């Protein structure tokens with residue numbers, strides 16, 4: 001159970017982030033739903049109960065990240081769980097990828113995780129406890145058309161493992177989850193033929209649902225997971241086997 005825990009979930013306005021926010025709230029946490037889309041953040045928060053709130057946040061803006069973490073700390077007096085889930089993709093083959101496509105994905109998917117983790121770690125170090133869960137991707141291992149996204153998600157793995165080492169002495173755990181092929185708006189734009197090809201590669205025979213990822217986040221965020229840190233956990237139906 002996560003009763004009395006205060007959690008921030010970035011990108012909680014829809015998709016996997018919404019699923020994570022819902023699961024943490026079901027477990028009893030008070031969830032701050034932070035999203036660049038404020039309307040979506042508020043609408044998810046209002047459906048959660050347990051004192052959940054929605055706040056606008058652009059994770060690619062370090063001032064925004066510092067201000068949001070300060071706001072949450074002042075409002076609730078603590079911060080127990082940070083889930084860095086916000087992410088975007090701007091796929092293109094390497095030889096066609098624009099500077100803008102590269103920079104946009106690095107800014108949100110990698111710098112965003114750094115800005116939020118840095119701000120949260122200051123509070124968690126002083127408290128001597130905390131949980132950070134970062135949403136990477138199976139694509140970190142390399143995926144055609146995703147040089148920007150794979151680089152950012154591989155960066156998240158390195159950042160998570162380093163933060164895990166640095167924060168261990170403060171009893172703060174940091175882990176990364178690599179979802180495989182999950183049914184959200186991010187994957188709904190993929191043409192049917194390619195979707196079918198991808199699903200055919202999944203040993204468990206189906207796309208994942210946000211709840212499949214959320215269940216693992218809830219475990220890593222719990223007190224019971226206190227001896228698990230620096231791990232990189234695939235949640236992909238065996239996709240990488």
Ligand SMILES: NC(=O)c1ccc[n+]([C@@H]2O[C@H](COP(=O)([O-])OP(=O)(O)OC[C@H]3O[C@@H](n4cnc5c(N)ncnc54)[C@H](O)[C@@H]3O)[C@@H](O)[C@H]2O)c1
Pocket residue numbers: 010011012013014015016017034035036037040057058059060085086087088108135136137138178179180181182183184185186187
């Ligand atoms: N869907 C998949 O198959 C899959 C697979 C592996 C990893 N992931 C990762 O899971 C995470 C969630 O993906 P999803 O499929 O739910 O995507 P999604 O596009 O459905 O949702 C992403 C959410 O992040 C928010 N967001 C975007 N930019 C933001 C910013 N700058 N600041 C704050 N919020 C921002 C969006 O408004 C949206 O609510 C991402 O990090 C993604 O890379 C997804």
